[in-house]
Amino acid sequence: LKVAAVLSSYSLSCRMCILPLSCRRDFYKILGVSKSASVRDIKKAYRKLALQLHPDRNPDDPKAQDKFADLGAAYEVLSDEEKRKQYDAYGEDGLKEGHHSSHNDIFSSFFGDFGFMFGGNRQQQDRNIPRGNDIILDLEVTLEEVYSGNFVEVVRNKPVAKEAPGKRKCNCRQEMRTTQLGPGRFQMTQETVCDECPNVKLVNEERTLEVEIEQGVRDEMEYPFIGEGEPHIDGEPGDLRFRIKVLKHPVFERRGDDLYTNVTISLVEALVGFEMDIIHLDGHKVHIVRDKITKPGARMWKKGEGLPNFDNINIRGSLIITFDVEFPQTQLDEQQKDGLRSLLKQGSVQKVYNGLQGY
Amino acid sequence: MELIRAVHGFVRSLLFLLLWSNCEGRESELNYVTCGSLVKLLNTRHNVRLHSHDVKYGSGSGQQSVTGVENADDANSYWQIRGKPNRPCQRGAAIKCGQAIRITHMKTGRNLHTHHFSSPLSNNQEVSAFGENGEGDDLDLWTVQCEGVHWERDEAVRFKHVGTDVFLSVTGEQYGHPIRGQREVHGMSSSNQHNWWRTMEGVFIQPSQELIRHDEL
Numbered sequence: 001l002k003v004a005a006v007l008s009s010y011s012l013s014c015r016m017c018i019l020p021l022s023c024r025r026d027f028y029k030i031l032g033v034s035k036s037a038s039v040r041d042i043k044k045a046y047r048k049l050a051l052q053l054h055p056d057r058n059p060d061d062p063k064a065q066d067k068f069a070d071l072g073a074a075y076e077v078l079s080d081e082e083k084r085k086q087y088d089a090y091g092e093d094g095l096k097e098g099h100h101s102s103h104n105d106i107f108s109s110f111f112g113d114f115g116f117m118f119g120g121n122r123q124q125q126d127r128n129i130p131r132g133n134d135i136i137l138d139l140e141v142t143l144e145e146v147y148s149g150n151f152v153e154v155v156r157n158k159p160v161a162k163e164a165p166g167k168r169k170c171n172c173r174q175e176m177r178t179t180q181l182g183p184g185r186f187q188m189t190q191e192t193v194c195d196e197c198p199n200v201k202l203v204n205e206e207r208t209l210e211v212e213i214e215q216g217v218r219d220e221m222e223y224p225f226i227g228e229g230e231p232h233i234d235g236e237p238g239d240l241r242f243r244i245k246v247l248k249h250p251v252f253e254r255r256g257d258d259l260y261t262n263v264t265i266s267l268v269e270a271l272v273g274f275e276m277d278i279i280h281l282d283g284h285k286v287h288i289v290r291d292k293i294t295k296p297g298a299r300m301w302k303k304g305e306g307l308p309n310f311d312n313i314n315i316r317g318s319l320i321i322t323f324d325v326e327f328p329q330t331q332l333d334e335q336q337k338d339g340l341r342s343l344l345k346q347g348s349v350q351k352v353y354n355g356l357q358g359y
Numbered sequence: 360m361e362l363i364r365a366v367h368g369f370v371r372s373l374l375f376l377l378l379w380s381n382c383e384g385r386e387s388e389l390n391y392v393t394c395g396s397l398v399k400l401l402n403t404r405h406n407v408r409l410h411s412h413d414v415k416y417g418s419g420s421g422q423q424s425v426t427g428v429e430n431a432d433d434a435n436s437y438w439q440i441r442g443k444p445n446r447p448c449q450r451g452a453a454i455k456c457g458q459a460i461r462i463t464h465m466k467t468g469r470n471l472h473t474h475h476f477s478s479p480l481s482n483n484q485e486v487s488a489f490g491e492n493g494e495g496d497d498l499d500l501w502t503v504q505c506e507g508v509h510w511e512r513d514e515a516v517r518f519k520h521v522g523t524d525v526f527l528s529v530t531g532e533q534y535g536h537p538i539r540g541q542r543e544v545h546g547m548s549s550s551n552q553h554n555w556w557r558t559m560e561g562v563f564i565q566p567s568q569e570l571i572r573h574d575e576l
Contacts, residue, residue: 151567156561157563
């Protein structure tokens with residue numbers, strides 16, 4: 001029992017393993033997810049940690065490379081249905097020797113091809129290098145996705161510049177040439193002059209990209225993938241940017257982090273009270289109980305039932321419910337009218353006023 | 360009787376084998392053109408890509424021109440596949456053969472459009488890019504004509520205009536300055552070798568898994 005305890009604690013903290021064959025890492029712990037985490041949870045955890053643990057971001061940490069490598073290995077196994085099953089059953093040792101995708105491939109499917117630039121913006125020193133065109137894709141997202149988050153898989157087929165045999169003309173420009181026609185007579189002509197460069201041809205390549213729809217994302221926000229845009233024969237490729245377009249929803253209206261909705265109740269419910277559930281964007285029910293009279297236009301505020309805030313998903317907006325009343329459709333007979341007069345005991349009001357000026 | 364049973368058993372195991380070999384764990388739409396995808400369309404007969412830019416026709420409607428270009432690395436050749444107005448298609452859903460779509464130019468937000476104007480070089484029907492921010496009018500709809508159920512990425516398809524019934528085509532006429540070498544793109548009423556198109560480069564959106572709604576715990 002003691003031996004087993006020692007071995008299990010060793011495997012949980014194993015980062016630099018002395019015996020590579022018995023190296024056992026807890027991939028779930030590395031990603032910070034539970035054993036029952038969905039693929040979406042795993043992708044989300046990877047993306048968040050990859051930004052934090054990238055060695056370029058931690059130049060002072062000597063263990064940064066290893067932590068980052070562990071993260072890549074964890075994602076590679078847990079995001080693949082087959083490999084995850086094997087790992088759950090037999091641990092890291094049980095994984096078959098197969099081709100392992102390089103961590104660079106995994107990282108660039110979340111962030112783009114051209115290495116890692118903080119904040120997704122290019123560094124200033126690239127000013128002089130010509131760049132290919134940027135591509136902007138309008139990505140429609142539903143309010144459900146804004147509430148719970150989601151991942152969109154995308155296949156990018158793009159032309160990539162490859163070396164080809166021979167030379168080509170590049171940097172062509174117009175130059176003025178002066179030729180002497182005779183003593184004291186000169187002629188200036190325009191000539192096209194080119195340099196010689198190694199030949200390049202464009203070959204189409206394909207790869208999968210993962211775009212995260214983060215919780216609380218706002219309209220027009222962009223997710224850039226560096227280097228995934230159009231190529232430039234004499235320079236670097238442009239970027240691919242996904243621009244979020246939040247679609248209108250049939251039940252909820254978004255205002256910032258708050259959600260607005262309307263409920264129609266019957267006249268009886270408005271007078272005697274009611275109880276109901278509103279089904280929220282992720283399926284959970286918001287319970288409403290009313291035992292007083294509800295006027296048409298009355299508003300109810302439900303704190304914490306709005307959208308998560310993009311910068312801090314622990315903060316949520318509110319759900320504001322506005323009630324309107326549906327009056328009975330059939331006309332009332334004299335007996336019912338008398339009954340109502342005596343039941344409600346409300347005298348005649350008939351107040352005339354200017355409602356458009358707030359009187 | 361025995362023979363029938365044997366054949367039955369053979370067919371069943373064959374079907375099972377086929378089913379198994381096609382099964383890749385989750386449903387993959389990698390080979391289909393899907394709603395929301397950004398694509399470049401190549402005319403297979405003339406090897407040029409559908410293209411537009413901020414250059415207006417000098418004749419006809421005077422709207423933004425649509426041409427065919429030879430180079431493969433221009434972002435102005437990207438078009439987004441979108442559903443009909445007021446009936447958006449679901450992001451990532453494969454486009455069906457026979458479905459009416461809008462083809463929106465990425466850079467300028469104008470829709471592939473045609474109408475009763477003559478094209479400048481060949482006197483066929485002028486094809487233009489029309490609208491603002493992806494919204495134009497009823498003449499922005501095109502039906503995808505293809506074999507099978509869904510529009511496949513490496514399949515040659517035709518685009519038939521809803522409204523005037525012409526096919527999106529290129530017959531090889533070339534423009535001069537300022538768009539030298541670019542081919543005329545027009546609508547023609549006959550279906551022939553000039554109206555085949557296939558997708559090339561692009562960003563193909565895969566369908567997302569349905570967000571699970573759980574009951575209150």
